[in-house]
Amino acid sequence: MDQPIAVRDLDTLTSWNSEWGGLKVAVLGLGASGFSAADTLTELTADVLIVADAASDNRIEMTQVIGATLALGGSAPEQVSALSAHMPDVVLVSPGYPRDHLLLEWCRTAGIAMWTEIELAWRLRDKTGTPAEWIAITGTNGKTTTAQLTAHILSTAGFRAGAVGNIGIPVLDAIRYPDGFDFLVVELSSFQLHGMPRHGAGAISPLASVCLNLADDHLDWHGSRGAYAQAKATVYANTKIAAVYNRAVLATQSMVEEADVIDGCRAIGFGLDTPGPSDFGIVSDLLVERAFHDDRHNEAVELFTLDELRQRNLAAPHMLANILAASALTRAAGVSVDALRAGVASFEVDPHRNQLVLHRGGVSWINDSKATNSHAASASLSAVDPVVWIVGGLLKGVDVAPLIQQHAKRLKAAIVIGTDRLAILSAFERHAPQIPVFEVDSTDTEHVMPRVVEMAHGIATEGDTVLLAPAAASMDQFESYADRGEKFATAVRERVGGSGDDTSDVPTATPTA
Known part of the structure; x- marks a missing residue:
């Protein structure tokens, strides 16, 4: 494979007014940061190639408007070929690209500088x-x-x-x-x-x-x-x-x-x-x-x-x-x-971060969907007692057992959602078998939160807090943590908001085996 030869002194590019024209740049990824990088560089008259696995129709159209070249989809070797043909002076890497991705390995082997959008x-x-x-x-x-x-x-x-x-x-x-x-x-x-x-x-x-x-x-x-x-x-x-x-x-x-x-x-x-x-x-x-x-x-x-x-x-x-x-x-x-x-x-906390959705019948319903890891969930759990805890999603390689051990005494029950349910259920069985644990295994994302709220409403009584603090990422069942939080809040308002103090019509949940 022919390897690109660096032809520009990148250390001289320290200002908007530096000579960016004609710089050959490849941008990996067409999310918000990737498109912003491509848009900025084409404004500076750089020669920009975007390599991306996928993109929205709007981003594809806007790529044409700004004058960048787009290599969309294809296998990793095909993307490497497109990158090699462009012979970039520098590659802009969007956040989250795995360190061992073939494109990044190729750049390292070829000796091509890799920047983030922050550096640019x-x-x-x-x-x-x-x-x-x-x-x-x-x-x-x-x-x-x-x-x-x-x-x-x-x-x-x-x-x-x-x-x-x-x-x-x-x-x-x-x-x-x-x-x-x-x-x-x-x-x-x-x-x-x-x-x-x-x-x-x-x-x-x-x-x-x-x-x-x-x-x-x-x-x-x-x-x-x-x-x-x-x-x-x-x-x-x-x-x-x-x-x-x-x-x-x-x-x-x-x-x-x-x-x-x-x-x-x-x-x-x-x-x-x-x-x-x-x-x-x-x-x-x-x-x-x-x-x-x-x-x-x-x-x-x-x-x-x-x-x-x-x-x-x-x-x-x-x-x-x-x-x-x-x-x-x-x-x-x-x-x-x-x-x-x-x-x-005068500050207002962002939605989905310890947001009180509703207080009804002596029960507080809190949306902390932004608690996407154990540390954040622990902070939320530390502030409430007793609690019906909604937990689960993508665990990102993290063991939740220490979190369960730390907060078991304040848990009235747990409702487990998401792809990595088995690891969470197993941790409860090993470290807190006395806690009633319920499982929502629906693959229909529109019905996950309504079912969760229905279960929680049947468990929680006066003085309890129902807390969505999943300790996990959301992309297995939801578009984002915000989408997860919105669906929870909507389900709470629809199921609990109009029911006053009457819980007699709520079915009793049965713990998972």
Whole structure:
């Protein structure tokens, strides 16, 4: 096979105004980030080939509009042939491509540079003039909520701020926004971080960064816990002002200690305990700061009271941690304490993250469909007792047995859904045989949640919480975690919302064998 020969010095491509014309680029994948990369590069008059397994009709049509070439479908060897014929100078890899994919193996063998859309966006961040400062956020859980809250606080303080990246808005779309931004709050997944350089022209240098927490997730993709943690640690590289870490998760502190940051960058801890100097934390019923005020060695500045946050359904332990992390990031960005308070006071939690759908007959129905792994589900379970737990989906190689052991005492019952039901049922049988466990094995996705809610309604009594916190991905039965959450909420409103306190007509569920 003929191997491409690099003809461009990629290290010179560090600005929107660099010479991008004629650069031969291949974009792997035609999802949101892949199309955004192709759209950006064709605007820069690069020669763009898109290689994708599948794409929507709209994306195919838009590919023709922007002037990119599309190689759609075909076997992996056929895609390699298309890539080889294009002879790219650089390949843009969409998040989630398996590390051992034949296309990536070919690029490595051929010595072709592989970038993520994050690296490309960093190189192009000056399109509208003075580049926005970046605030980088990762972690196994809480990324989206913390990114949204951070951007909201910055906006409340009068800055032009946007939450982008893994949150759903491609960074490349944001850097081309005509009016520009003061801050981009960039949510980064482990997939995105895995492919990002820590040094060189494409290495990002955020104003502030945080790894919120670390627990087993996506181990099937990364191959090991160590590889997953190493990817997450990339978030701290080249941080300028504040590397924020979770005092309760020693791994995040180690990441900061080992990070190659900019001189003068400070390590800022957050946690639900008493803070030391340079920390955020909790004293009695107050969330406080001892990091960015003049007398931090002797005094703490009050930020919020727990009662204030309880009134707004923001006092669950994991939410308090998110608030403290966002407070640290925004204070590092120069936000005043008054603006910080105003931002949190006006913040609304994203749907599907500990969303109270209904409280009827003394039973609370909570949608935490975004709890797609054990760590997130554990946070949700820790906040309720007793609970009817809806669990299951795609486990992504993670063992749920420790989660079941940890929370068995608070479980009234469990309802198991999804493709990987057998592993969950087996874990209950081994570690919590006293818990009634019910199984919904419907392959008709439209009827999964109505059946789940019917079962839960027959189990839950006054004082109970029915909690959808699946500890698993959703794509086996639903389009996304949002689709799963919407279907749950709809089923709850239809089945429970109109029934008042009368449960006499609800059939009694029978535990699975």
